[in-house]
Amino acid sequence: MSRTDSLLEGIPFLVIGVSVLMVALAFLWPAPTEFPMDDAYIHFVYARNLAEHGKLMFNFPDEKGVGTSSPLWVLLLAGGYAVGVPLHLVAKAMGIGALIIVGATLYLLLRPLWGVAAALGGALAAVLSGPMVWFSLSGMETTLFLALALLALLAYRAGRWLWTGLLLGLLTLARPEGLALALAIALAEIARQKRIPRPLVWAGILCALVAGPWFLY
Numbered sequence: 001m002s003r004t005d006s007l008l009e010g011i012p013f014l015v016i017g018v019s020v021l022m023v024a025l026a027f028l029w030p031a032p033t034e035f036p037m038d039d040a041y042i043h044f045v046y047a048r049n050l051a052e053h054g055k056l057m058f059n060f061p062d063e064k065g066v067g068t069s070s071p072l073w074v075l076l077l078a079g080g081y082a083v084g085v086p087l088h089l090v091a092k093a094m095g096i097g098a099l100i101i102v103g104a105t106l107y108l109l110l111r112p113l114w115g116v117a118a119a120l121g122g123a124l125a126a127v128l129s130g131p132m133v134w135f136s137l138s139g140m141e142t143t144l145f146l147a148l149a150l151l152a153l154l155a156y157r158a159g160r161w162l163w164t165g166l167l168l169g170l171l172t173l174a175r176p177e178g179l180a181l182a183l184a185i186a187l188a189e190i191a192r193q194k195r196i197p198r199p200l201v202w203a204g205i206l207c208a209l210v211a212g213p214w215f216l217y
Contacts, residue, residue, distance in 0.1 A: 012120045027133050044139070088139070144174050
């Protein structure tokens with residue numbers, strides 16, 4: 001592929017990234033630091049305590065139960081906070097970044113079926129819709145979950161089984177509902193091949209290794 005072809009290949013991704021950034025900034029302009037739901041602040045408290053005290057707690061170290069259903073989101077928030085980035089900036093940046101990934105993966109998934117122009121239009125229509133932008137700026141893990149799910153589908157379509165297992169494990173850490181996609185992929189592959197293929201087994205093992213410790217905890 002020539003340099004010109006490579007540049008042309010990158011244009012749809014540039015369009016998606018710039019479009020998401022512009023629309024997100026327009027949404028942020030009136031209230032850049034606020035979040036619309038209390039669940040986001042629950043994540044923030046867990047992330048701050050994890051970064052400051054090394055414990056996944058809300059009020060005190062010995063409390064029973066965990067009030068967050070997205071350990072991956074809390075870990076990412078805590079990582080940003082630990083290096084000195086305010087939690088609201090970490091959450092907004094990750095939400096916007098995840099929305100860009102959603103747009104890019106949608107485009108890649110649709111392009112073989114629809115062609116370049118229609119795939120780009122469909123991806124933009126999805127990620128620039130009001131609800132999607134709202135979720136990306138809500139401080140919640142919604143767009144991260146979607147991004148990981150679409151990346152897992154992209155890896156599965158390409159036959160990258162280890163990447164599929166890793167992404168499905170991370171997806172399950174983002175939300176437990178990620179197990180539903182893992183099960184759907186497993187059933188689809190077994191139905192297609194009329195057996196349990198070895199790569200699927202390795203992907204399942206990797207998924208379990210990534211997500212299993214959280215469920216044991």
